[in-house]
Amino acid sequence: MSRKQKKVVEIRTSPHLKKAISVEQIMRNVVYALLPVCGWSVYQFGISALVLILVTTLTCILTESLFCRLSGRPNSVGDFSVVITGLLLALTLPPGFPLWMAAVAGFIAIGLGKSLFGGLGYNVMNPALVGRAFVQAAFPVAITTWTPGFAAGRFYEFIPSTLALPFMSPVDTGLWVKSHAVDGFTGATPLALQKFEHITAGTLDLLTGSVAGSAGETSALLIFVCGLYLAFRKMMDWRIPAAIFLATALISGPLHLMNPAIYPTPLFVILSGGLMLGAMFMATDMVVSPMTPRGVWLYGAVIGVLTVLIRQFGGLTEGVMYAILVANALSPLIASVTQPRIYGATSKEAES
Amino acid sequence: MDPNSLTFIFLNAALINNFVLALFLGLCPFLGVSAKKETAWNMGLATMFVMLVSSISAYGINWILVKFEIEFLRLICYIAVIASAVQLVEMTVKKFSPALFRALGIFLPLITTNCAILGLALFQTFREYDFFQSLAFSTGAGVGFTIALMLMAGLREKLELAKLPTVSQGAAMGLMLAGLLSLAFMGFAGLGGSHA
Amino acid sequence: MSSAEQSQIQPQTPSFAMLRTLGGIAMLSGLLVVLVFQYTQPIIEENKRIAIEQAVSRVIPGVVSKKDFILGPDGLFDAGGKDLKGEKVYAAYDAKGELKGVALEAAATGYQDVIRILYGYNQDCQCVTGIKVLKMAETPGLGDKIAFDPDFLKNFEALDARLNEAKNALENTIVTVKHGTKREQWEIDSISGATISSKAIGRMINDSGQRMFPLIIKHLDELRAGQAN
Amino acid sequence: MSVLPNKQEKVTLDTFMRGLWEENPVFVMLLGLCPVLAVTNSTMNAIAMGLATLFVLVASSTLVSLLRKMIPKQVRIATYIIIIATFVTIVDYVIQAISLDLYNALGAFIQLIVANCVILGRAEAYASKQKVGVSVINAIGMGTGFTIALLCLGTVRELLGAGTILGVQIFSSNFEPWVVMILPPGGFFVLGAWLLLFDYLKQRKEQKLLNAEGAVANGS
Amino acid sequence: MGLLNLFKRARTFRHGVHPMDHKEQTAHLAIKRLPFAPKVYVPLAQHIGAPAVALVKPGQEVVRGEPIAEAGGFVSVPMHAPVTGIVRSIDHLVPTAAGPKTPAIVIETYEAATQEVLYGLDQDLDTLTRDELIKAVQASGMVGLGGAAFPSHVKLLPPEGKIIETLIINGCECEPYLTCDHRVMLEQTDRLIAGIRTIMRATGARQAIIGVEDNKLDAVKAIRDKLPAGEAISCDAVETKYPQGAEKMLIKSLLNREVPSGGLPVDIGVAVYNVGTMAQLGELIPRSRGLIERVVTVSGPGVAKPGNYLVPIGTPLRFLMEQVGSSSEANEVIVGGPMMGMTVASLDVPVTKGLSGVVVFEEEAEDQQERPVYPCIKCGACLDACPINLNPSMLGQLASVRQYDVMAADFHLNDCFECGCCSYVCPSNIPLTQYFRIAKAVNREARAAAA
């Protein structure tokens, strides 16, 4: 309707004011917050990481468009949430992950994790993590093959496994690692070293990210700062990471005191692996977390506790992804047992 | 942890090798009775209960079968005895606690012949669990079944309110959800093993 | 449920008829099952025997015949006796009837579930001579390599398992080390990417060895003779 | 479940074909899902399981149908279960005799055929009311339908999960298997995907029919 | 809790929202009289309860302040002539905010009519009994000027077995743009206090608290200056936050008590009155006059001369708009405040007793642009905004699949008082409050149909 044709008065329902922050703006800001993390990842791992990020993001966008077309819904790429999924997915994969597998992950993330359930807002688990969990189960070797950062020539030379032909096994990166490695690179993440060899990486290394790991899960400090930005803009629920850190510390602290030789310090647990990225950017995906105030704390606590349990007592070295997925599945139940007490509820009502 | 310890057997049956999500046992009730949290909870309780009864009966029968060396009748005896034991307990419950019976009643006949129950009895025999291990195993299996059922019910209630694409409104959705849960439960792999 | 409903509508069947049918059916089933059981039992026994023999000959090269024993702290017994304390071991002999080694079972939790193996022990070199995975649920393509990965299996062709002076424990703990860092004969080089499964194997052999090898050495003469006393 | 005819039925092609598609126990009626998902991580297992089920289904249908006049209503279910359990035990021993490896791969699921509601359902709803010939043919149809469903899953899962079918390498040796397909989640996903596909095709067909009708209406 | 209070800035309730208040446009402008409109339309149903019954006939001459309609029952109030003039019709249908067609008395204003009120008798309040006081309140035609237009005298009579201990005077004015109560507190402080004293007597309340948002500290000071020491009346500042002015919230803020779900303030011994109501009562009762005009804030980007105007009841909005120079580009005229008020379909709507403001939006301001509606992303912002602590997200999802009964049974739909906080914060732009209104209406109809 053009302005001229407008009736003098227009009927709307109250409230007539809106807070000037929309879904699309929130999502866009999350993308901004992720860009520095991506940037650091590219600086650290070079062109392979760059292409990895592009491939996952592009696959996610294309998959979303495809499924929107198939189901006759308007194309929803414009809300930017799919870009977040793509970026986060890339950041959780090893830098030398074969691109075709990354594309599979992106397709599954959006197809199985999101579009199947009706798109934005209706998915039951974090789409990026669904994608990652799928490829972790499908290609367990490729996803645990770590390559060193800061390799010479990383800006113009691919990690050889990156360019595996579609559906074909990637070549062994052993030789490449030997010829490029910063000395003493063992191909093990700090978590694996800690778990199997009881060698704890230095806090400074964890903070700056000069350790092995996924493309984006390495510099805890940078991720933390970017997350803080979102929290301050009130686009992310700070209570979730807070609950995760708190629960993690409360569980791993006593363990460490009991046996410092085997169990790492809480600080190490929080800074290592994907916990920071998971807590700041993935557990906070509001679509799949409970909304109730007490529920949010409980949800974070579940993630923290499960992470420590899986890391210290489970078969895997890394537990954040599974902890978040399980907590996602739990969140409807958490929400239903933590419905807040309403204003003026009488005790009789509270019982029923 | 010792693979034969009660805690490990319990954890293993509840999470790591969850009956529904890893062993594919009891899928019919899992997909059929998980639309509402309320019914799912009752179904879970009923299953836990039947599992306990059948685990105990199976332990008893097996002891007799082994004694008389007629193990080849195991299957026939298991299914007959479990069904009657559940019937018996059902009648007792009906008499002594009508309220409990009302909550569990409609589910009991559904469960008696289902494969999770029989599977439980067979597994505990194959694994040569002693009496207490069998108890740990059956409670673990029951708890695991209930957890899976409740998670599923929560997700399905959530999806009730979603605008699902038409293709995914049927049974396919249930299977995909189960797949996602199963994927998430892979994180429990090896829990309690000593890996250091 | 529906049976209850219908019984109300239907006239009561005499209980004799019910008993007759049920009894008849039960007898018929019993008969069928017994027949099949009798017919298949020998074949199944044979299959099982072959399976075990194959496994034993996998872990102890050159074996021709075997004999089953129960070995425990209380002594060595012939298998088949009732209520014996101990673990089942298979003594393996070559064509000349000489003891080639002893096969034992061991188990530990791997990545997903319990891994169960049969492994061979040679009393002469005091070493492990081979393993065969009997049961596992490890990840295909990763953990399940413990069953067939040639490099991994090479670890067990002559894995040092010497006893200490007192002959009551192993001289060196058998351990699994990171891929590519094997230095000693009693170390196991793990499969890269399946450290957990590899470690489980090392752990179960060590545990079982610490317990059983001293006993084997103690009862060596009886085992050689193929006769428990 | 469709309402089954109470009256005597004639043997037609439909008696057999129904089980293959319209009333396919797995894809349409969603029964007996546990064995379907549990043993389909390889084609071999799928075939063995399918045949074992087929055998139990046919044998028990025959017996139930033969004895249908003699079985009093009250002990109906009990009798059926005993009959089924008998045949399952037989299959169990036969498979052990054929191959221990196969037996180990199928695990407890052979014995769990007892609990498979396809079979009890057939006995209760069909064989107990129909003549032997009809019920045997129907049972063969159902059993075949079940086996086909198992194969649909087994081949896909083995092909993607190991790059082989019946152990024969299909793709190049450099093919990277999708391990997830032989793991539990893969079972759920593959069955879910088949159902999605069928739903999609059905919808397309309905849409076409609707469009065709619309065209006719517009044309007239 | 006690310790936490030390850190609290001001007394307040939980949740709520902080919209830009935009009050600077009119807060400093003293109340001005507006000329009479050539014709006024006095609807007979301006309040909650039974409509008034007309006392006059077409062609009859009326004097400003004269009763022209009597109460139609206990929960009803009389009407008084806002202008001197001649009755043209008594069942002319006008649209009001209450409904599309409401019967109204139309009075044609005499051109030279004076603003003086010529009607009414002085009475000595101290001699009146409680019952007589309550009658006097009803006779004044007074309804809540805070917006709900609930007959004021009804609230003076607590049901059997309940007593009113505390009187809360609501000077929050939490709606953006509106400043009429602010001006009343500044300019009519004496009348306000007089009104409160009268009502305290009528209810037997032992204390009265005036709650004012802390963006109007000048009003707090003005009132406190006029209050003698030792008086049972006090004035407290509360946090500036929407909907501080809702009675449940204000009671929580001032007394830290909650009105039981489904109950009324009187259940905990409290009655809440708006400051405007009190000031008018303080003015009218001593002279047994009727309510004929009220202060209306006219503001918003679409108004050339925003201000606080004393407007005769019945003045058509069209006239009002002309007087304040509303631009013809205006596309949205809201009566009440922008958070709870409604847009009017036509400018023929007259000013009624409950109308506290007119806000005119001209162009699409940034915070009220049309935005696409996304699915609920479960962000929880609405839960953190809802002052009743409901779960608007869940309610909204249920509403979109029409499970209205579940909303009421399991998610406390009927406790929602439609404040609009949830819609205000929702990043997905879901019209939650509107959904809830529809849901309640459907449930009401279903209940009526069942009964």
Ligand SMILES: Cc1cc2nc3c(=O)[nH]c(=O)nc-3n(C[C@H](O)[C@H](O)[C@H](O)COP(=O)(O)O)c2cc1C
């Ligand atoms: C889906 C999946 C399956 C896995 N399966 C196994 C397995 O069967 N055996 C194993 O030892 N580790 C398994 N792992 C664990 C990881 O590969 C673990 O990081 C690895 O054992 C560490 O060994 P590395 O230090 O040699 O990389 C699996 C991990 C995933 C995600």
Ligand SMILES: Cc1cc2nc3c(=O)[nH]c(=O)nc-3n(C[C@H](O)[C@H](O)[C@H](O)COP(=O)(O)O)c2cc1C
């Ligand atoms: C149907 C109805 C009955 C009411 N009854 C009483 C009452 O008995 N006593 C009282 O003090 N207030 C009563 N109220 C007034 C309310 O407490 C409240 O002041 C009024 O609804 C306007 O409030 P609002 O502006 O917050 O919506 C009643 C209101 C309504 C709508």
Ligand SMILES: Cc1cc2nc3c(=O)[nH]c(=O)nc-3n(C[C@H](O)[C@H](O)[C@H](O)COP(=O)(O)O)c2cc1C
């Ligand atoms: C969301 C909401 C906000 C309100 N804000 C105010 C307010 O700021 N000031 C006010 O006097 N009444 C406000 N009210 C009305 C009060 O709840 C209450 O009805 C009124 O103060 C009673 O006084 P009255 O009957 O004299 O109008 C609000 C009501 C609601 C539902």
Ligand SMILES: Cc1cc2nc3c(=O)[nH]c(=O)nc-3n(C[C@H](O)[C@H](O)[C@H](O)CO)c2cc1C
């Ligand atoms: C704070 C925040 C965190 C997010 N985290 C994720 C995430 O971890 N994975 C993802 O796929 N989408 C994420 N999104 C985007 C979006 O919510 C997600 O795609 C929805 O789950 C799709 O329905 C996030 C969005 C926000 C605002």
Ligand code: SF4
């Ligand atoms: S009867 Fe048993 S097997 Fe059949 S659908 Fe019900 S639970 Fe499943």
Ligand code: SF4
């Ligand atoms: S109508 Fe609006 S401004 Fe007036 S009192 Fe109520 S909320 Fe406050």
Ligand code: SF4
């Ligand atoms: S409109 Fe209702 S649900 Fe929304 S914030 Fe206000 S009270 Fe809560």
Ligand code: SF4
């Ligand atoms: S504010 Fe809107 S998007 Fe957020 S939870 Fe509430 S309804 Fe959903």
Ligand code: FES
């Ligand atoms: S529960 Fe139906 S086949 Fe397992």
